[in-house]
Amino acid sequence: MEEISVKEPKQWAAGLPAVAVSMKQVVGRDGMVRGARGLLAMNQMGGFDCPSCAWPDPDGGRAAAEFCENGAKALASEAMRQTIGREFFAQHSVAELAEQEDAWHDRQGRLAEPMILEEGATHYVPVSWEEAFDVLAEELKRLESPDEAIFYTSGRASNEAAFLYQLFARAFGTNNLPDCSNMCHESSGTALKQAIGVGKGTVTLDDFLEAEVVVCVGQNPGTNHPRMLGTLQEAVKKGTRLVAVNPLKEAGLQGFAHPQTVAGMMGWATRLASTYLQVRVNGDMALFRGVAKCLAAEESFVAAHTQGYEAYRAVVDATPWPRIEALSGISRREIHEFAELLASGERKVITCWAMGLTQHRNAVATIREVVNVHLMLGAIGRPGAGLCPVRGHSNVQGDRTVGIWERMPEGFLSALDQWSGLVSPRKQGHDTVDSILAMHRGEAKVFFGLGGNFAQATPDRAFTAEALRRCRLTCHVSTKLNRSHLVHGRRALILPCLGRSDDDGGRWVSCENSMGVVQMSQGKLPPMSKSMLSEPEIVARAAEAVVGDVGRIRWRWLAEDYDRIRDGIEAVVPGFESYNQRVVVPGGFYLPNAAKQRVWDTASGKAEFAAAELDAFDPGEGRLILQTLRSHDQFNTTVYGMDDRYRGISHGRRMVLVNPDDLKVRGIRPMQPVRVTNDEGGRRRCLEGFLAVPYEMPRGMAAAYFPEANELVPVGSVARESNTPTSKAVAVEIEGM
Ligand SMILES: Nc1nc2c(c(=O)[nH]1)N[C@H]1C(S)=C(S)[C@@H](COP(=O)(O)OP(=O)(O)OC[C@H]3O[C@@H](n4cnc5c(=O)[nH]c(N)nc54)[C@H](O)[C@@H]3O)O[C@H]1N2
Ligand SMILES: Nc1nc2c(c(=O)[nH]1)N[C@H]1C(S)=C(S)[C@@H](COP(=O)(O)OP(=O)(O)OC[C@H]3O[C@@H](n4cnc5c(=O)[nH]c(N)nc54)[C@H](O)[C@@H]3O)O[C@H]1N2
Ligand SMILES: [Mo]
Numbered sequence: 001m002e003e004i005s006v007k008e009p010k011q012w013a014a015g016l017p018a019v020a021v022s023m024k025q026v027v028g029r030d031g032m033v034r035g036a037r038g039l040l041a042m043n044q045m046g047g048f049d050c051p052s053c054a055w056p057d058p059d060g061g062r063a064a065a066e067f068c069e070n071g072a073k074a075l076a077s078e079a080m081r082q083t084i085g086r087e088f089f090a091q092h093s094v095a096e097l098a099e100q101e102d103a104w105h106d107r108q109g110r111l112a113e114p115m116i117l118e119e120g121a122t123h124y125v126p127v128s129w130e131e132a133f134d135v136l137a138e139e140l141k142r143l144e145s146p147d148e149a150i151f152y153t154s155g156r157a158s159n160e161a162a163f164l165y166q167l168f169a170r171a172f173g174t175n176n177l178p179d180c181s182n183m184c185h186e187s188s189g190t191a192l193k194q195a196i197g198v199g200k201g202t203v204t205l206d207d208f209l210e211a212e213v214v215v216c217v218g219q220n221p222g223t224n225h226p227r228m229l230g231t232l233q234e235a236v237k238k239g240t241r242l243v244a245v246n247p248l249k250e251a252g253l254q255g256f257a258h259p260q261t262v263a264g265m266m267g268w269a270t271r272l273a274s275t276y277l278q279v280r281v282n283g284d285m286a287l288f289r290g291v292a293k294c295l296a297a298e299e300s301f302v303a304a305h306t307q308g309y310e311a312y313r314a315v316v317d318a319t320p321w322p323r324i325e326a327l328s329g330i331s332r333r334e335i336h337e338f339a340e341l342l343a344s345g346e347r348k349v350i351t352c353w354a355m356g357l358t359q360h361r362n363a364v365a366t367i368r369e370v371v372n373v374h375l376m377l378g379a380i381g382r383p384g385a386g387l388c389p390v391r392g393h394s395n396v397q398g399d400r401t402v403g404i405w406e407r408m409p410e411g412f413l414s415a416l417d418q419w420s421g422l423v424s425p426r427k428q429g430h431d432t433v434d435s436i437l438a439m440h441r442g443e444a445k446v447f448f449g450l451g452g453n454f455a456q457a458t459p460d461r462a463f464t465a466e467a468l469r470r471c472r473l474t475c476h477v478s479t480k481l482n483r484s485h486l487v488h489g490r491r492a493l494i495l496p497c498l499g500r501s502d503d504d505g506g507r508w509v510s511c512e513n514s515m516g517v518v519q520m521s522q523g524k525l526p527p528m529s530k531s532m533l534s535e536p537e538i539v540a541r542a543a544e545a546v547v548g549d550v551g552r553i554r555w556r557w558l559a560e561d562y563d564r565i566r567d568g569i570e571a572v573v574p575g576f577e578s579y580n581q582r583v584v585v586p587g588g589f590y591l592p593n594a595a596k597q598r599v600w601d602t603a604s605g606k607a608e609f610a611a612a613e614l615d616a617f618d619p620g621e622g623r624l625i626l627q628t629l630r631s632h633d634q635f636n637t638t639v640y641g642m643d644d645r646y647r648g649i650s651h652g653r654r655m656v657l658v659n660p661d662d663l664k665v666r667g668i669r670p671m672q673p674v675r676v677t678n679d680e681g682g683r684r685r686c687l688e689g690f691l692a693v694p695y696e697m698p699r700g701m702a703a704a705y706f707p708e709a710n711e712l713v714p715v716g717s718v719a720r721e722s723n724t725p726t727s728k729a730v731a732v733e734i735e736g737m
Pocket of ligand 3: 180393
């Protein structure tokens with residue numbers, strides 16, 4: 001094993017190393033031809049949507065290679081030639097597999113055939129598709145109420161798979177449709193719906209090139225949305241000013257050398273952020289409150305389009321500067337300069353954000369504070385200005401649009417009923433955290449996962465594992481082996497499916513990106529096993545076995561030809577008129593977004609200011625605020641490798657980054673093993689032997705990698721209103737070992 005090493009963090013992202021890593025990924029893992037063929041089809045018109053992030057592709061002429069280093073890693077992981085089936089599972093018991101690291105699981109290969117783990121058994125054994133669906137039907141039909149089943153979705157599922165899946169859950173009789181979004185941008189959806197009437201962003205790629213200022217808050221695009229750096233670089237070259245708001249000095253926000261240009265390969269980086277505000281973790285609400293204090297409102301916009309400004313202004317005036325400075329960690333002078341920059345020129349401002357804002361107790365209030373500032377500036381609903389929550393999973397936004405939500409509005413449900421001939425349930429279902437609690441209480445007994453890695457992505461590992469173990473059946477539709485197959489109910493099923501890049505007999509699906517564009521996605525690589533089925537097919541056959549054809553629904557008929565599923569979406573969801581015709585046009589089509597046109601679908605019919613009391617998380621005496629974040633070598637729980645290149649870290653993940661002075665006062669030496677504990681809610685959660693890495697950040701803060709650190713995130717610690725786990729603010733004690 002190579003030794004862990006920590007060097008100076010990088011000051012710019014990409015360049016030649018990114019090209020080298022991309023090539024190593026596709027060549028090293030998979031054999032040149034298959035990988036290169038895959039890359040060439042990725043994000044091309046007529047090809048498939050990159051399975052990594054949700055950053056949009058350019059509308060017009062695309063570069064020959066519209067992918068990034070991390071897209072290449074995602075593809076290499078999905079498009080592996082190696083498969084695992086009966087021999088593999090006969091060789092390794094579940095207990096043995098559970099001992100292995102996540103990165104090892106990912107390296108084993110694609111899941112190749114359906115497998116079952118019977119009650120009390122030590123090994124998964126093969127099962128036919130028919131038998132697998134029979135087991136599922138048997139366990140679901142045994143339940144006393146449909147609400148004892150949980151139907152989880154991860155954001156890689158296509159519109160077609162997701163629509164069929166929610167139909168299955170509702171035909172079965174429950175709205176228990178938790179999804180990864182509950183742990184991700186739920187706070188953005190909640191805040192934006194309240195404030196502007198639509199739970200999505202309001203900008204397109206073109207707006208970035210018109211913006212005067214782009215603010216990037218709580219987001220690390222160099223790692224998580226690398227293609228966004230191309231957009232930011234282009235904008236900066238045209239004169240846009242970029243402001244980064246982040247407790248860590250992330251390389252990708254400081255500079256970018258485009259790996260697909262000669263200058264970029266030579267490492268000639270464009271400087272990106274002209275202002276870098278190293279805010280305290282969870283100090284963003286204070287920062288934007290301070291900005292509001294400095295701004296004069298754009299009166300005509302505020303009068304014509306908003307409501308609640310007076311009340312908000314009163315709260316702003318009443319918030320004292322010393323409190324703003326203490327909570328944000330940014331000086332009054334710097335906040336003033338930031339506000340001046342926003343208000344200079346024509347106030348064409350875009351604010352982007354991701355998990356640094358959404359995974360906090362006051363996440364909804366913080367995002368509404370960002371919206372408040374945009375409303376004061378009138379920076380919404382016009383070219384070059386608006387709000388941009390940058391989504392995670394490549395189709396997480398589309399899944400929600402087509403009905404994956406535990407509380408879809410009545411309009412959707414009645415349209416669904418009309419089209420399907422069903423009477424779908426109206427009782428609100430469980431989201432992710434409520435599902436964990438319900439399984440733990442023994443009130444939910446069957447867990448079905450359409451993708452994802454529930455056991456590993458959710459908070460409070462030990463508690464959640466116990467919740468899953470109490471189930472009668474856990475069943476996962478998956479491409480790769482992961483921990484959720486190993487932390488299982490009394491019985492467990494693995495149902496192997498085709499991925500984005502796999503040829504589905506010429507059939508194709510569609511996805512919605514972060515900016516509301518719906519596009520087709522057609523896999524090109526021959527599947528590595530004949531025993532895999534597509535996701536829509538698996539869902540349809542499961543539904544047929546469990547509920548049978550009901551109302552006007554003919555499951556198999558729908559899954560035979562996805563045009564029929566899309567016709568269903570068109571009938572139920574506004575904005576999908578002529579879906580089948582429009583989605584095949586290169587570049588796809590934009591879904592309507594009223595807020596973009598300054599039409600506010602809120603209770604008052606206006607955009608709403610929020611006048612919340614200012615707060616920030618206080619971990620308590622002697623404790624640090626720990627944020628859990630992604631390294632450069634992972635996609636969520638899929639760990640590709642052990643490096644975090646831009647942060648200067650190699651060959652290790654079990655470490656905790658801390659301000660050097662906070663280590664010193666605790667008498668902890670650099671690279672010393674430490675114990676990190678959280679004891680919220682009367683239970684002790686503990687990580688032992690993590691290495692302490694001194695890292696530049698504000699005092700009182702720490703950072704560790706997700707998913708290793710999920711152990712420490714208390715299940716009861718959630719954002720108000722959105723119920724999102726507070727993965728960016730965990731109160732911890734750190735002591736040397
Ligand atoms: N390669 C790759 N791409 C991905 C993913 C992946 O794992 N790998 N995951 C996908 C998914 S599902 C998602 S949701 C996105 C996630 O994309 P990001 O949100 O960029 O991911 P995180 O690593 O969670 O990064 C959080 C960033 O917020 C900062 N931060 C933490 N707390 C605060 C705070 O209180 N205030 C501010 N201002 N900043 C804060 C951190 O320092 C860090 O830079 O990426 C998507 N794309
Ligand atoms: N502590 C902490 N916890 C977090 C976060 C954090 O920042 N900190 N981030 C949260 C966020 S933003 C998110 S989005 C969630 C992610 O939660 P999930 O979406 O549940 O987790 P992933 O790791 O993305 O899921 C990976 C698995 O999906 C399966 N898979 C991959 N492609 C496909 C496919 O095409 N079809 C099917 N059926 N399966 C496929 C593979 O088997 C793979 O192992 O985690 C959340 N958890
Ligand atoms: Mo996410």
